[in-house]
Amino acid sequence: MGIFRSVYFAGHHLSKYRDGVCDILAPLWVGGVFTMEFEFIKNTLLGEYTVRCNMEHQIVGRWLQEEIGQDLAKLKHVLTLIDKAEQSPAQEFLWTGREISLLVQGDEITVQENALAYESEHELETDFALYDSESIAACGREDFVALLTQWQSFIQNQGRF
Template identity: 50%
Template sequence: MEFEFIRNTLMGEYYVKASMGHEVIGRWLQEEVGKDSAKLERVERLLESAYSLPHKEHILVGKEITLSICGDEVTVEENVLKQELDYQGEEAFSPYNSESTASCGIEDFDSMIKGWREFVFG
């Protein structure tokens, strides 16, 4: 997974540009964590727990996007995918789900989190 951090110095905003297929991970970091140091610490604690208890699933539910760590895999998924749709043509929308969920290795994710801390908080 490749990522790039971008700062808009005029607006004081921070952005994450993630590689194709991992865009939702970048959105999660940007929108669910952002510049909130308490939320970032919570994610770091979740990673520590995931490393020490790899057999257990570790979940952090956000407002719009949920983070899940199980073993050495991290999954980020929009919460709307968890809701059951009462629409018979639901399978017609499955190509769009690929933009709403992504997975990566725990080491790559950990590296991104450490990089974000350094980038945002110096």
Template identity: 40%
Template structure:
């Protein structure tokens, strides 16, 4: 997973840019995690619980995105997909436009943990 953290030149806020296949992770980090220490601890605890076998899967629903942690990977998905609102009008899909890659993404658990810790260091959580 390729990514870069930057500070927005106008607002000074932390921004995250990701490769196309993981593009949704950037907005998830900015919107759902931001600089929220409690949320970071909740997610790291969920990862630890799944890895230790205390549970099979953990779902953390945010304002715009949801996060699912299981033994194999971490999956981030726009809540609109969970609500069935992500169906595009036919005229868009006929034009060959593909928006699916922007609505969800998965990565390995250890890669995700490393990402979270890097974000925390960058944003000084």
């Protein structure tokens, strides 16, 4: 048994890997934009679920793992919020987590650390620019919903597709 992996590129399930064997994730160029890649992992010995995203979207993976985790009710609430935002594209919808929050504006989703929102009200030195880039990410609604629904399926099927 050990570790079970499922890898996605641009929201498409490619293959499953076992026992730590996995290809390197690299940004995928589709239609002139980089798409979000993600990998779901279930440690079958410990029953732990993990999500990894490409470098530009690491905060998205942290948000999903730390703020949502295996809580399908929270996941459903976020999907409902995204549906509401699609119906009212001029409005902003905010889901506030303990450490990381989600802002939905029409077709764009922004995920950022709560501390960054506080710090942006105060002037920061440029030395923190790299840290900031790891603390905030934006992606399209379509990619984000694909991530959430596939995470939901992964959890419901106990790490199997």
